[in-house]
Amino acid sequence: MQVAPVLSLDQRNFYALFHNHHDGLTRMIEKRAAQxxxxxxxxxxxxxxxxxxxxxxNMSDGGAAVDLDTSATLPQSVTxxxxxxxxxxxxxxVWRSDKRIGLAFVQ
Structure with a gap:
């Protein structure tokens, strides 16, 4: 019997946003506008x-994912x-998971 891993709330939210469950299969849904x-x-x-x-x-024309060296509370807008x-x-x-954050570049 296989036991499902325990996921944190952030991990569950990530999977809910980026995975589509259909017929028992999990497929990734790409929501980024730029590669x-x-x-x-x-x-x-x-x-x-x-x-x-x-x-x-990682980076795209529209944003980046960064790992913070320390845990910190950040405001919504940063440079x-x-x-x-x-x-x-x-x-x-736009999202945060422990020390990794997703940033969208502001035009």
Whole structure:
């Protein structure tokens, strides 16, 4: 007998948003408007005159997923900077899972 893993509320919400259950099969539903690219770059999330180190894990024209180096409470609007690429974008947080956050670039 196979035991289903216990999922946190964030994990259940993730699966509910991105998976479609049909006939016992699970299929991924892609909801991104732009293709994402895997990266591994050091960055900084800034807000309210504070900066938090992060690692950018993937990016697209519309946003990025980043891992925070420490747990922190963030406001809805932040700035993502990648110094080596001379990259600075205003962002809004669209999801969070422990130390990983999804950011949408604000036009």
């Amino acid at each position: 994402r690219h895997r990266v591994f770059k050091g960055g900084t999330i800034t807000f309210e005159n504070r900066g938090i180190a992060c690692t950018v894990r 993502l900077s990648i110094t080596r690429d001379n990259f600075v974008r205003n962002c809004r947080m």
